[in-house]
Amino acid sequence: MPRLNSILMFGKEGDKPLLHGILHINIIQATNIPDLDWGLSKENKTDPFVEISTDTQRLAKTRTIHDNLNPEWNETFYVQVAHYTKSLTFTVKDSDMLGTTELVGKTTLPVEELIKLDETTGRQMRVGVHKIAVLTARGKTRGHLEYFVELIPRDLSADLPVGGGSKINLRDDPQSKDSEVEAILISRSKDTADLASVPGVYFKGHEGNEVKLYVNADDSDDMAPIVRYGGPSNDKKMWKPPRLWRDIYDAICDAKHFIYITGWAVDTTQSLLRGKERDEALAKGKYSPYIGELLKQKANEGVTVNMLVWDDATSNPDIFRPVGFMGTHDEESKKFFEGSKVTFRLAPMLGGEENVLKEKLTKVVLFTHHQKIVALDAVCKEKGSSREPLAFVGGIDLTNGRWDNRHHPLFRTLGDDHKGDAYNGCFAVDADNVGPREPWHDIHSSVRGPAALDVIANFRERWAKQAPDAIGELLDLQKLGLANPPKRMSEEAWCSQVLRSIDERTAVFSKVRLMEFSPQDVSDIGGVDFKEDASAKKHTGLKGLLVAGKDKIKETGHDLVDKFRRLGTNEERTRRFNTIRVDQFAFATCLSQKKGRLIDSSMHQGWVHHIRRAKHTLYIESQYFLGSSHMWSQSDETKCGNLIPAEVTLKICDKISNGERFAAYILV
Numbered sequence: 153m154p155r156l157n158s159i160l161m162f163g164k165e166g167d168k169p170l171l172h173g174i175l176h177i178n179i180i181q182a183t184n185i186p187d188l189d190w191g192l193s194k195e196n197k198t199d200p201f202v203e204i205s206t207d208t209q210r211l212a213k214t215r216t217i218h219d220n221l222n223p224e225w226n227e228t229f230y231v232q233v234a235h236y237t238k239s240l241t242f243t244v245k246d247s248d249m250l251g252t253t254e255l256v257g258k259t260t261l262p263v264e265e266l267i268k269l270d271e272t273t274g275r276q277m278r279v280g281v282h283k284i285a286v287l288t289a290r291g292k293t294r295g296h297l298e299y300f301v302e303l304i305p306r307d308l309s310a311d312l313p314v315g316g317g318s319k320i321n322l323r324d325d326p327q328s329k330d331s332e333v334e335a336i337l338i339s340r341s342k343d344t345a346d347l348a349s350v351p352g353v354y355f356k357g358h359e360g361n362e363v364k365l366y367v368n369a370d371d372s373d374d375m376a377p378i379v380r381y382g383g384p385s386n387d388k389k390m391w392k393p394p395r396l397w398r399d400i401y402d403a404i405c406d407a408k409h410f411i412y413i414t415g416w417a418v419d420t421t422q423s424l425l426r427g428k429e430r431d432e433a434l435a436k437g438k439y440s441p442y443i444g445e446l447l448k449q450k451a452n453e454g455v456t457v458n459m460l461v462w463d464d465a466t467s468n469p470d471i472f473r474p475v476g477f478m479g480t481h482d483e484e485s486k487k488f489f490e491g492s493k494v495t496f497r498l499a500p501m502l503g504g505e506e507n508v509l510k511e512k513l514t515k516v517v518l519f520t521h522h523q524k525i526v527a528l529d530a531v532c533k534e535k536g537s538s539r540e541p542l543a544f545v546g547g548i549d550l551t552n553g554r555w556d557n558r559h560h561p562l563f564r565t566l567g568d569d570h571k572g573d574a575y576n577g578c579f580a581v582d583a584d585n586v587g588p589r590e591p592w593h594d595i596h597s598s599v600r601g602p603a604a605l606d607v608i609a610n611f612r613e614r615w616a617k618q619a620p621d622a623i624g625e626l627l628d629l630q631k632l633g634l635a636n637p638p639k640r641m642s643e644e645a646w647c648s649q650v651l652r653s654i655d656e657r658t659a660v661f662s663k664v665r666l667m668e669f670s671p672q673d674v675s676d677i678g679g680v681d682f683k684e685d686a687s688a689k690k691h692t693g694l695k696g697l698l699v700a701g702k703d704k705i706k707e708t709g710h711d712l713v714d715k716f717r718r719l720g721t722n723e724e725r726t727r728r729f730n731t732i733r734v735d736q737f738a739f740a741t742c743l744s745q746k747k748g749r750l751i752d753s754s755m756h757q758g759w760v761h762h763i764r765r766a767k768h769t770l771y772i773e774s775q776y777f778l779g780s781s782h783m784w785s786q787s788d789e790t791k792c793g794n795l796i797p798a799e800v801t802l803k804i805c806d807k808i809s810n811g812e813r814f815a816a817y818i819l820v
Contacts, residue, residue: 164236165236166236167238168207168236168237168238169236169237169238169263169264169267170234170235170236170802171206171233171234171235171236171237171263171266171267171303172233172234172235172305172306172802173232173233173276173303173304173305173306173308173309174230174231174232174233174303174304174309174312175211175229175230175231175232175233175240175301175302175303176228176229176230176280176300176301176302176303176304177204177211177212177228177229177230177231177299177300177301178226178227178228178229178299178300178301178672178674178740179202179204179214179225179226179227179229179242179297179299180224180225180226180298180299180300180674181222181223181224181225181226181297181298182200182202182222182223182244182287182295182296182297182298183222183295183296183298184221184222184295184296185198185200185221185222185223185244185256185257185287185294185295186198186221186256186294186295187221188246188254188256189219189246189248195219196219197219197220197221198219198220198221198246198256199216199217199218199219199220199246199247199248200216200217200220200223200244200245200246200247200256201213201214201215201216201217201244201245201247201747202214202225202242202243202244202245202297203241203242203243203245204229204231204240204241204242204243205240205241205243206233206235206237206239206240206241206782207235207236207237207238207239208235208237208782208788208789209235209781209782209793211229211231211233211240212229212231212744212745212746213746213747214227214745214747214748215227215745215747215748215749216247216747216748221295226671227745227748228671228672228740228741229744229745230352230739230741230744231744232756232757232760232795233303233795234780234795234798234799234802235782236783237263238262238263239260239261239262239263240260240261240263240301241258241259241260241261242258242259242260242261242285242297242299243255243257243258244256244257244258244287244294244295244297255289256287256289256294256295257287257288257289257293257294257295257297258287258288258289259285259286259287259288259297261281261283261285261301265279265281265728266279266281266301266302266303267279267303268730270732273732275305275307275308275732276305276306276307276308277305277730277731277732278302278303278304278305278308278730278731278732278733278734278737279302279303279728279729279730280300280301280302280303280677280680280682280728280729281300281301281302281726281727281728282299282300282674282682282716282726282727282728283298283299283300283301283724283725283726283727284296284297284298284716284717284719284724284725284726285297285298285299285724286722286723286724293721293722296719296724298717300674302729304734304737306764308732308734309351309734309761309764310761310764310765311734311735312351312352312734312737312739313346313351313734313735313737313738313739314346314349314351314352314356314357348647348649349647349649350649350651350754350757350758350761350762351739351761352739352742352757353649353651353742353752353754353757353758354652354661354665354742354743354752354754355606355609355610355649355650355651355652355754356649357603357647357648357649358601358602358603358606358639358647358648358649359602359639359645359647360601360602360638360639360640360641360645361599361600361601361602361603361604361639361640361645361646361647361648362533362599362600362601362640362644362645362646363597363598363599363646363648364394364399364597364598364599365394365595365596365597366393366394366395366396366399366546366548366595366596366597366598367393367558367593367595368396368548368556368557368558368592368593368594369396369397369548369554369555369556369557369592369594370395370396370397370398370426370555370556370557371393371394371395371557371558372393372395372557373392373393375393375557375558375559376392376393376558378390378391379391393558396544396548396596397424397425397555398424398425398429399544399598400424400526400544400550401424401425401439401441401446403526403528403530403542403544404424404439404446404447404450404526404528405438405439405446405450406530406531407450407455407528407529407530408455408529408539409455409456409528409529409539409627409632409634410455410456410457410458410527410528410529410627411447411450411455411456411457411458411526411527411528412458412459412460412525412526412527412528412608412611412615413447413457413458413459413460413461413525413526413527413550414459414460414461414499414521414523414524414525414611414614415461415462415523415524415525415549415550415551416461416462416480416520416521416522416523416524416549416551417461417462417478417479417480417481417482417549417550417551418443418459418461418481418485418549418550418551419443419481419484419485419550419551419552420442420443420444420445420447420481420484420485420488420489421442421443421444421552421572422442422443422550422551422552422554422555422573423441423442423443423555424441424442424443424446424550425441426555426568426569427568427569429441443550444485444488444489447459447489447494448489448492448493448494451492451493451494452493456495456625456627457493457494457495458495458497458611458615458619458622458625458626459485459489459494459495459496459497460497460499460611460614460615460618460619461480461482461485461486461496461497461498461499462480462482462498462499462500462501462520462521462522463482463498463499463500463501464476464477464478464480464482464520465500466478467480467482467483468483478520479552479577480551481551481552482498486498495619495622495625497615497618497619497622499521499614499618499619499658500618501519501520501521501658502657502658521658523545523610523614523652524545524546524547524548524549524550524596525543525544525545525607525610525611526543526544526550527541527542527543527544527604527607527608527611528541528542528543529541529542529632529634530542530600532637532638533600534638534640535638538633539632539633539634540600540601540604540634540637540638541600541604541605541607541608541629541634541637542598542599542600542604543598543599543603543604543607543608544596544597544598545596545597545598545599545607546594546595546596546597547594547595547596547775548592548594548595548596552573552575553573553574553575553576553577553589553590553592554592554594555569555570555573555592556591556592556593560591560592560593561589561591562587562588562589562591563587563588563589565589566583566584566585566587566589570589571584572584574587574589575589575590575592576588576589576590577590578590594775595773599646599648600637600640601637601638601639601640601645601646601648602637602639602648603646603648603649603650604637605629605635605637606649606650607650608629609662610650610652610654610659612626613659613660613661613662614654614658614659616659616660617656617657617658617659617660618658649758651754651755651757651758652752652754652755653752653753653754653755653756654751654752655746655749655750655751655752656749656750656751657749659752661743661750661752665742666741666742666743668742669739669740669741669742670738670740671740671741672738672740678736678737678738679731679733679735679736679737680729680731681729681731682727682728682729683727683728683729684716684725684726684727685725685726685727685728742754756794756795756796759794759796759799760795760796760799763796763799763800763803764799764803766803766814768813768814768815769814769815769816769817770800770803770815770816770817771817771818771819772796772800772816772817772818772819773818773819773820774818774819774820775820776820777796777797777818777820778792778794778797779792779793779794779795779796779797779798780792780793780794780795780796780797780798780801781793782798783797783798783801800816800818803816804816
């Protein structure tokens with residue numbers, strides 16, 4: 153059995169088993185925890201929260217419930233894991249002033265209880281544990297914690313259903329004041345989009361999209377070899393490198409209704425065209441090739457132009473300098489559009505509220521918004537008389553230093569194409585007059601079809617949070633006839649899915665979209681058969697408080713669970729299930745949580761999901777490649793927990809173990 157051998161060969165690191173897959177965690181409630189704030193006032197009681205961690209890394213953290221000795225969290229987490237660890241630890245803490253905490257009690261679950269192999273096939277099974285555990289601290293009982301945790305192993309996680317208990321197809325975004333939302337229940341049948349999509353995330357996958365992939369800002373036809381891809385029956389299909397900034401210019405010129413732009417930086421002085429094309433546009437063209445003037449022209453024509461640009465805290469002209477340490481031109485762009493019909497807003501990165509000084513320094517100054525999007529209406533390729541949404545998404549900002557091609561000239565274009573645009577952030581040189589300029593390689597994409605609506609929804613959600621005073625500037629796509637773009641039916645149509653990393657501090661999540669997912673009680677998990685351990689297990693040698701009896705039991709209507717929850721002071725109870733089926737699994741939420749704050753972490757979920765599904769090869773191109781600090785031999789306490797390096801490593805180990813060829817290409 154190669155699968156069983158693979159698990160045994162690299163499934164442990166010393167005495168630590170490999171926990172690999174998706175952890176579904178539900179922190180339900182705690183009962184009779186001690187009052188650690190007893191000396192302050194009668195109303196002031198313990199402010200409990202729960203942390204779930206492996207031996208080396210925290211995986212999840214609940215919200216804090218203030219002044220409560222019997223807190224009910226009912227919080228659900230889906231955590232991708234690739235961790236060597238002996239146990240999962242559930243720690244209840246008391247939140248005190250100034251960010252300090254105090255231990256209430258903890259309990260551990262050996263991960264071997266979550267790792268079971270099917271005797272017939274050797275496949276790792278889906279295992280769930282529902283437990284009421286004694287909390288202990290300093291040798292004393294500190295109440296009980298009720299939780300549920302299950303492991304969906306890596307191989308089964310690829311088969312999970314995409315959505316929640318019910319699916320809703322959104323025809324418009326709920327953030328606009330005058331928009332109407334039409335919710336249509338649809339079936340759970342697995343189409344191509346379901347099979348290719350990341351399950352359990354905010355935006356689902358869509359079939360029938362037209363996608364262009366760009367490398368660099370402007371690769372012209374003569375810069376790449378001819379690639380014919382139609383096969384022997386059709387050698388007329390020829391790939392030519394598309395030109396990103398030329399396409400963006402043409403699309404903006406053609407927009408009739410709206411242009412939405414968000415970016416890390418936008419430099420209004422940059423020209424989207426270079427060389428002869430720039431000269432011709434300036435001499436004979438209707439529209440300026442320069443970004444700022446072009447957008448003003450479109451706004452003056454009556455096109456709605458909304459811009460959301462990162463607010464660099466160091467570029468405040470009253471404190472530092474207008475350009476800022478990051479050179480984003482945010483204050484210059486803001487001033488440029490003042491008094492115009494362009495609606496321009498700066499969007500700061502917001503920190504948390506529990507430690508304002510620390511959060512302001514680390515989040516507002518050091519953290520940024522990195523979405524680079526231009527979304528607008530365009531002539532519909534399928535129906536020339538109508539229009540459809542078009543969105544450009546990727547890694548290239550509309551700012552200085554980004555215009556480049558695959559030749560990456562350092563000196564010879566300083567007098568023409570890069571005149572006034574000779575950026576060099578690596579060396580202190582006179583880049584404009586002497587050089588060298590810094591070459592800039594990056595990738596981008598454009599999408600037409602249903603997925604373009606999700607790109608626009610992302611912009612609308614951010615705008616609703618960070619430009620609420622201008623919410624009326626968001627157009628109703630339904631009224632414009634843009635809410636139902638045609639699906640491409642050709643063999644070259646793409647299944648596309650929007651993934652991102654953002655939280656509710658900077659976006660207003662759609663309540664209607666969240667209705668796709670329904671909260672689950674531990675009694676409602678479908679398709680599994682819980683079996684309770686033979687009897688309640690006593691936590692011997694401990695003295696503590698009386699745990700909730702019938703008066704503390706929440707009436708749920710599920711008699712088995714009610715009975716399960718009735719136990720004595722030092723008793724623990726456990727129910728378990730093992731199965732190789734996930735067809736009835738339903739995600740309870742599409743958002744993760746941190747400290748009670750909703751987060752869309754689908755970007756990371758998507759990377760991990762597709763690396764795990766890869767059969768033959770993977771290609772990663774990224775500005776940064778750093779993560780999986782829990783596996784580092786040194787500094788493993790560093791908070792750099794993304795799983796990408798770990799997943800690539802485990803994938804290669806798995807392929808070597810099974811004697812299968814696999815290639816991983818990583819470009820940083």
